[in-house]
Structures are given as C-alpha cells and as structure tokens.
Amino acid sequence: xxxxxxxxxxxxxxxxxxxxxxxxxxxxxxxxxxxxxxxxxxxxxxxxxxxxxxxxxxxxxxxxxxxxxxxxxxxxxxxxxxxxxxxxxxxxxxxxxxxxxxxxxxxxxxxxxxxxxxxxxxxxxxxxxxxxxxxxxxxxxxxxxxxxxxxxxxxxxxxxxxxxxxxxxxxxxxxxxxxxxxxxxxxxxxxxxxxxxxxxxxxxxxxxxxxxxxxxxxxxxxxxxxxxxxxxxxxxxxxxxxxxxxxxxxxxxxxxxxxxxxxxxxxxxxxxxxxxxxxxxxxxxxxxxxxxxxxxxxxxxxxxxxxxxxxxxxxxxxxxxxxxxxxxxxxxxxxxxxxxxxxxxxxxxxxxxxxxxxxxxxxxxxxxxxxxxxxxxxxxxxxxxx
Numbered sequence: 001x002x003x004x005x006x007x008x009x010x011x012x013x014x015x016x017x018x019x020x021x022x023x024x025x026x027x028x029x030x031x032x033x034x035x036x037x038x039x040x041x042x043x044x045x046x047x048x049x050x051x052x053x054x055x056x057x058x059x060x061x062x063x064x065x066x067x068x069x070x071x072x073x074x075x076x077x078x079x080x081x082x083x084x085x086x087x088x089x090x091x092x093x094x095x096x097x098x099x100x101x102x103x104x105x106x107x108x109x110x111x112x113x114x115x116x117x118x119x120x121x122x123x124x125x126x127x128x129x130x131x132x133x134x135x136x137x138x139x140x141x142x143x144x145x146x147x148x149x150x151x152x153x154x155x156x157x158x159x160x161x162x163x164x165x166x167x168x169x170x171x172x173x174x175x176x177x178x179x180x181x182x183x184x185x186x187x188x189x190x191x192x193x194x195x196x197x198x199x200x201x202x203x204x205x206x207x208x209x210x211x212x213x214x215x216x217x218x219x220x221x222x223x224x225x226x227x228x229x230x231x232x233x234x235x236x237x238x239x240x241x242x243x244x245x246x247x248x249x250x251x252x253x254x255x256x257x258x259x260x261x262x263x264x265x266x267x268x269x270x271x272x273x274x275x276x277x278x279x280x281x282x283x284x285x286x287x288x289x290x291x292x293x294x295x296x297x298x299x300x301x302x303x304x305x306x307x308x309x310x311x312x313x314x315x316x317x318x319x320x321x322x323x324x325x326x327x328x329x330x331x332x333x334x335x336x337x338x339x340x341x342x343x344x345x346x347x348x349x350x351x352x353x354x355x356x357x358x359x360x361x362x363x364x365x366x367x368x369x370x371x372x373x374x375x376x377x378x379x380x381x382x383x384x385x386x
Contacts, residue, residue, distance in 0.1 A: 009064040015039070023064070027071040031059060037129030040136065041067040043074045055099045055136035098143055099136035101177045102127055108176075126166050130155060140177050141185065148189045149197050160201045167194055210325030213333070216379040222317065229309045231284050232297040236310070236323050238282050238376050240330040240347055243323050245269055245276075247305045252292030254280060259366060272351045279369035281376050330375060339374075343367040 005022040015021050015031055020042070023029045028044040030053075041056040056062065056070045096104065106123060113120050127136075135147040148170055155163045171189040178185045187193075211219070216237060223230045236246045248269045255262050261280035267273050284296065299305040310323050327348055334344040343364045 007064075012059070012064055024068055024071065027068060028074075029056075029067060029071040034125075034128035036125060038133035040133050041071070043071040045074055052100070054097060055132055057137055058133040095139045095141055095181075096177070097137050097139055098173065099132050101140050102132075102136075102173050105173045105176055122165075123169060126162065126169065130162075130166055131170060140174055141183070143174060143188050145188045145193055145197060148194060152194065152198065156198050157201050167191065208324040208328065209321040210328035210332070211319075211321040213329070213379060215319070215321060216326070216329065217381050219314075219319070220380055223313075225284060227313075228297045228299065229305055229313050232305055232310050233313050233323055235282065235284075235297070237326040237379065239263070239278055239280070239372065240327045240375075241278065241349070242271060242327075243307055243310055244271075245349075247295075247297060247307070247310065249296045250292060251286055251290050251294055251296060253296075254283065260369060262365070270349065272349065274351070276349045277363065277365070278347065279365055279372055281369070281372045333375065333378070334371070339371060340364070340367055343371050347371065 003025070005025040007023050012023055012031055015033060018033050018035050021031045021033065023031050023041070030042050030044060031039055032042045032053075032055075033039045039059040041059055041062060042053045043056055044053055054074060056067055056074075059067075106120060110120070131151045134151040135143055138147060148167065151170070152163050152167060155166070167189050168191075171187055171191070174185075174189060175187055177183075219237075220234075223234050225231050225234070232243075232246050235241075235249075236243060239246075245265055249263070249265075253264050253266075255264065259279075261283060263278045263280050265276045265278070267275045270276050295302065295304055297305055299309060314321065314323070331344055331348060333339070334341060346364055347368050
C-alpha cells in the first residue's frame with residue numbers, strides 16, 4: 001500500500017534540499033525546490049494515462065491551504081474510464097502553461113545542444129530561478145509584459161547579462177509556441193517593449209580572468225594527468241580552444257597526417273556552427289580499448305566532463321583565472337611577440353569578417369603548428385620567450 005503523505009505548513013517551510021518533495025499524496029501536491037531560486041508548489045496530474053506536472057505558484061506567496069485547494073481542483077480531471085480517456089483525447093487541447101511550453105521547447109531542441117556544452121543546464125537553471133516561480137503556472141496566452149517585468153526586476157540591474165538572456169529565452173519559448181499553434185499574439189517579452197518598461201542599465205564589459213605566463217608555468221607543476229579534468233585543462237591551455245570543444249572531443253576527431261596530428265571538430269560542437277580543425281601538440285595516450293566514439297576526457301559513467309569539473313581544478317587551488325582565460329593569454333602573447341595574428345585568429349576559431357572569409361581560404365595549418373609548439377615550450381618553460 002502506498003505511503004500516505006500529508007505534511008503540515010510548518011513541515012513544508014522547513015524543506016530546503018533541492019528536489020521534488022511530496023506534500024500531500026491525496027491530491028498529488030509536491031514542493032519543488034530548485035538549486036537556485038524560489039521553491040514552488042506543483043501538482044502531478046494524469047490525463048489519458050500520461051503524467052505531467054503543473055506549477056501552481058511560488059511557495060513563499062501561497063499558503064499550503066490554497067495550494068491544496070488548487071491541487072485538488074486540478075486533480076478532478078483524473079481519467080477514470082476508457083470512455084473518459086477517449087472523450088478527453090478528442091476534446092480541444094487546452095493551452096499549455098509557460099512551464100509546459102518550456103518543457104516542450106527544450107524537448108524539441110534536445111538534439112541540437114552541443115556535446116559537452118552547458119546550454120540546456122543554463123536554460124533550466126535560469127528558468128527555475130527567475131521565471132517559473134513568477135508565471136510558470138500561467139497559460140501562454142495570459143503571460144503579460146507585467147509578468148516578464150516582475151521576473152526580470154530582481155536581476156535587471158544586478159545581473160544585466162543574465163537578465164538579457166532570460167528575456168530572450170522567455171521570448172523564444174512563447175513565440176515558438178504561438179507559431180506552432182498559429183496564434184497571432186504579441187510578444188510580451190519583446191526586447192524594445194521590456195527596455196521601455198525597465199530602467200536603463202549601463203552594462204560593464206567583463207572579460208574572463210586570464211593567467212599570466214608565470215601563472216601558467218606554476219600551474220603545470222600540479223596538473224596530474226591521472227585525472228581527466230587535469231588532462232582536459234592541459235589540452236585547453238595548449239591549444240587555446242574552448243572548454244566545450246575539448247570536453248566533447250572523441251578519439252575519432254583526431255587523424256594522423258604527414259605534418260602531424262590534426263584535430264577535426266564538427267560544426268555541431270563549435271560555437272559559430274562551422275567545422276574547425278587544429279594542429280595537435282599534445283594528446284594523452286589513447287587506451288587500447290578506446291573506440292573512435294569514446295570521449296578523450298570522459299567524466300562519470302562515460303559522459304562528457306562538466307564545465308564546472310574543469311573549473312574546479314583551478315578553484316580548489318584558489319587561482320584567480322579560468323580555463324577560457326588561457327585563450328586571451330595566448331592571443332596577447334602573439335601580439336606582444338609580433339607573431340602571425342591571422343594564424344592566431346584561426347587557432348582561436350574566431351568568426352572572420354565576410355570579406356576575409358571570401359579571400360582567406362588557407363587554414364595556415366603549418367604556421368599554426370609552429371605557433372602552438374612555441375606556445376607549448378613557453379608555458380612549459382622549456383625555453384625563454386623570444
């Protein structure tokens with residue numbers, strides 16, 4: 001017999017652990033606690049044999065009694081017979097809530113996330129923290145600019161870049177749902193509209209903290225190649241690539257040429273969506289059992305390492321720079337040493353101007369190999385910088 005759960009208001013208010021916690025099993029009421037942001041009451045309902053979750057509201061703004069009432073009202077639509085299931089299936093589909101539209105949107109985009117990337121996690125974290133607690137329970141046709149303003153106000157001035165991305169994501173979800181349903185609706189998260197409703201914010205450009213050559217040299221001594229995260233950080237620093245590109249690398253990406261090993265990264269893993277190749281100046285030994293599809297830097301259960309796992313290598317030693325900052329260090333060194341800037345830009349996989357794309361057909365692979373070998377000798381302190 002299933003365990004009956006019926007928590008009191010005091011018990012609910014003490015829940016702090018992230019996750020979904022049963023509050024009242026009789027009406028399917030749960031408390032959803034995100035990693036960051038406000039906890040929400042959600043109800044689990046079943047329609048035509050399919051289970052789904054519906055956000056009822058923010059726990060801090062709703063009493064437990066009200067949440068129970070809403071959950072019970074939602075649960076009155078539970079299917080009891082096959083005839084009812086047929087009737088529900090043939091009835092006009094109700095419009096989804098924003099939370100349901102978000103799940104559908106992320107599901108459609110699932111195959112497009114870059115391997116080893118963090119886009120989906122960022123979407124979910126920002127929506128859980130700032131949007132779903134405010135209007136996740138509101139149907140898409142009833143979301144108003146006021147809802148969007150309420151969600152963005154806490155971060156508009158404090159975290160302008162986050163606010164910009166959250167607004168874009170709200171707009172993307174709503175407009176996609178409107179188009180799918182052929183609904184002619186204005187965008188309540190329109191960029192100009194929200195900018196007119198919110199105070200003007202001066203956005204400060206913040207660069208990724210970059211290490212000095214001395215800091216890179218110091219770091220080489222404590223990198224332990226028995227750990228995948230350490231090997232990955234070494235690879236990122238030596239090739240000035242992005243973290244996601246390295247974390248998603250498979251053994252099949254690498255090929256041997258007369259000039260040396262080349263790393264071929266497919267467009268699906270590149271920020272600009274364009275295939276890219278790089279000379280390779282260091283690569284850990286390939287295990288004898290590794291297949292071409294296996295990750296070079298595997299995480300737990302053979303999954304790609306997370307971005308945080310590589311960053312933690314530096315954080316544990318309280319170092320003031322991040323893996324991405326090694327790209328800036330590399331580019332600065334090329335400029336200061338009057339090195340080949342075009343080769344450096346190609347190595348960084350920066351998107352060239354259209355005119356440059358038309359005439360720059362050579363990938364300067366050999367020039368880049370020489371450049372990376374000099375960079376490797378420099379940060380490994382094998383010889384002084386020229």
